[in-house]
Amino acid sequence: MQNEKRLTRQRTSADLITALVAATLLLATHSVAAAEGTIPRGEEIAVLTHAPEVPAPITRKYATKVVVHLEVKEVVKELAPGVQYNFWTFGGNVPGQFIRVREGDLVEFNLHNHPDNKMPHNIDLHAVSGQGGGAGASLTAPGHSSVFSFTAKNPGLYVYHCATAPVGMHIANGMYGLILVEPKAGLPKVDREFYVMQSDFYTKGRHGEEGLQAFDMEKAVEERPDYVVFNGSVGALLGDKALKAKVGETIRLFVGNGGPNMVSSFHVIGEIFDRVYGEGGLKVNQEQVQTTLIPSGGSTIVEFKVDVPATYILVDHSIFRAFNKGALGMLKVEGPENKNIYSGKQADLVYQPEGATIQTMPKDKAEVKAPAPAVALTRPELMKRGERVFTQVCSACHQADGKGIPHAFPPLAKSDFLMADKGRAINVLLHGLQGPVTVNGEKYDGIMPQLDLKDADIAGVLTYIRNSFGNSGDPESVEEVKSHRSEAE
């Protein structure tokens, strides 16, 4: 096969280690495959597409080795007209690029984290059986690549997403996409296939507020999205970006739901789904469906024949999301009328257009909190509280042993940075940290998010980390944290 040559083609020196790791992985997976009698033949580079495009159906009748290259990029783009957002993406757009492989293929997955990115990322593919669906093997610092392999054993339409802490934030920023594992026999032939993915966004400003909008964790936790959209932005499937088809064609939509929170009541106004492959499984489990439910982190495949020309409207039928939060798309179908199926206008009826005004409930008055008096905690109390905070909040990034992850999360264990300056440590916990720092001689240039911690939690966790993992220092008092907080205000 000509593709086999590609393995040795154009390896940059940076790829060399990656290639070695891949080769080792390949040997290991190869022997497993051999035992099952499904040795893949040849090799090809996966063609990935941006939504709404879908890679062509697979015509190959045997399993092969498919090499996937997916690059994570953090990019500022439009979330809605006039509204920008710093998206974290698989491939430069939301949703992530569509991956299409065949049941039985051996997939060599190369996850690249662009050097300009600020955060480490990884990938959890729901199509993978194994630790974290690949997340366990793919945590990748900016400027690095990870390689792992898996056999696509289970056909179906699967969501993939980033699973780096804080997981919710990585997903909320746009880190999800779809991978189709086509069954050996292929899917029935249709005229057109499209890739549509719904998701919800949470911004500091309310819906429509212009400018660069930051992620709002509080709204995300409370599941109050400002935007619910198809394909990553308001209007991604409207106007000249509408999906297009001709009368008489059969359409297949691969529909995913990245969440992070909302469940989709997916509906196409003016159409009936002839067939639904519920939850992205392999079986047509229902015919003649009006609205199908797509769980967060789930998918569905719908098929329908378009009989008459119209602009069919894709919506989340939780209808305020459609008309007020962005979950609207269009499928424009052209061709001859069939008055028998649909007469068109027979009478001029009064039509009350949807008002553009968003009506809001009066805002809750911001509670003016009187500062709580500083509670003096004993050292054992601080240690106990600190251990809890560390386990629940910090260990996701700095790891349970406090040793961090090279290039991504600095160590707290024996950290010269942490131990040198108590006041600076308090400020890191109060305000987060970004920009280059050197910890024990290693450079880190990531972002530690600002964590919404109480003064007593900060005092506790600092006492704990400064007296664990081989560190020893004096306890932190709640009073000290409090005075740093008021200095900043």
Ligand SMILES: [Cu+2]
């Ligand atoms: Cu990520």
